[in-house]
């Protein structure tokens with residue numbers, strides 16, 4: 260899904276931009292969050308629903324969304340063949356065959372990073388430290404949903420920018436998904452200034468703060484938005500699949 | 515059987531921690547695991563029978579989890595109720611009149627800072643009557659090996675959330691098995707599956723805290 264609309268942004272250079280917006284703009288589907296924990300629609304016990312409700316309010320209040328992106332015009336538009344995308348003369352991403360094929364003909368590549376800030380990490384750790392493990396589990400799930408929701412808004416912003424140039428956008432793809440190794444995070448972050456959006460990368464390619472997302476979106480005329488396909492993923496117990504299953508069930512019962 | 519024993523089992527199964535706890539709503543205002551455990555000891559019930567009541571409760575909630583009737587939040591509430599009982603039994607553990615099922619040395623592997631999943635596993639495993647030695651996050655193989663030597667007979671649990679740190683997990687398993695081949699190693703975390711565990715030479719893989727408990731209880 261992509262949210263719609265431009266967000267406030269600041270140009271840091273001709274190709275580098277920062278975007279920040281209040282977390283309250285993010286649409287949070289509480290049923291989907293409960294679904295990510297395993298509960299079917301409406302089946303989460305009331306006590307946990309109340310905890311979830313409190314966690315949502317608290318998390319939205321302390322989230323500090325910082326996002327940014329670099330627009331790169333590849334010297335030669337990606338052919339869509341092979342396993343790589345060439346960014347410039349020195350950088351290329353090993354995106355694997357599926358993502359590579361979906362970048363075919365891109366005139367611009369938008370490499371992005373986003374975090375919902377360190378306060379969220381601290382809050383989750385405090386709950387854990389206080390041994391409030393149920394609260395901690397809820398907080399973790401809510402924070403993940405906020406990060407996902409924030410990326411959706413950023414994606415909408417990027418689509419709006421592309422549309423201004425009469426370009427369409429792809430879905431978003433992240434190192435660590437669909438055969439694109441998470442180790443490429445180092446190359447991706449190499450395109451940004453140090454501590455871009457307040458995010459640092461560890462040697463093992465972990466972003467700090469934890470609730471952060473990075474990725475790439477292709478822009479161009481031949482580019483199409485292709486929904487993520489759970490069937491083509493090999494992850495055995497991905498909670499996204501559970502969320503989608505729950506959403507599909509809800510959709511089926513609604514029609 | 516003394517009805518207190520049944521109360522304890524029920525409080526564990528339903529995650530009723532103490533009288534102040536609003537969860538579960540149908541037991542609101544009633545005594546919880548904390549009060550029943552205190553009463554049980556005051557009435558002279560043996561610590562073993564209290565522990566066994568707890569195990570019954572944990573087994574029941576574990577079975578419900580296996581049938582998708584309850585999920586991680588319910589498991590965590592049950593473990594919290596169990597910990598309330600354990601606080602009363604602590605002096606008996608220290609005196610050696612009752613024993614934990616065994617020791618579980620647990621940590622997130624080198625290079626990885628994720629601790630939520632590991633902490634949840636720790637809580638539920640402890641709630642199932644195991645002594646947990648939590649080494650924290652970013653744990654180097656040598657630290658695991660030192661801890662194993664300090665806790666002879668322990669089982670080791672490794673957690674990781676990224677494929678990059680899964681490589682460190684494989685190295686950790688190899689180092690442990692190289693130096694201490696008899697030690698059983700359990701691995702878990704979002705990017706893993708049984709095949710990864712087999713390829714690493716680990717003895718088991720658990721997708722969730724209840725899976726870790728099942729592995730440990732079988733291995734004990």
Ligand code: B1M
Pocket residue numbers: 399403406407433434435436437441464465466467468469470471472473474494496497498499586628630631632634635670671672673674675676677678700701702703704705720721722723726
């Ligand atoms: C010893 O015995 C045991 C036994 C059981 C054990 C155990 C030990 N340790 C854990 N367990 C088990 O019990 C615990 C309790 O149930 C569980 O612990 P967990 O820690 O797994 O569970 C948490 C309590 C809840 N689970 C989670 O928080 C993770 C859920 C999934 C869907 C997920 C989420 C929500 C998120 N992510 Co993402 N994310 C995925 C996950 C896929 C999945 N199905 O799990 C995973 C972990 N992520 C992945 C990736 C790639 C990424 N994520 C990222 C970002 C995000 C969000 C911010 C959107 C969000 C939160 C991330 C977070 N780390 O908190 C990025 C990394 C963030 C960072 N800080 O570096 C990014 C790198 C993507 C990017 N480029 O932006 C994948 C990692 C694999 C890899 N390729 O390296 C991933 C497996 C998804 C996938 N590709 O299938 C079990 O694993």
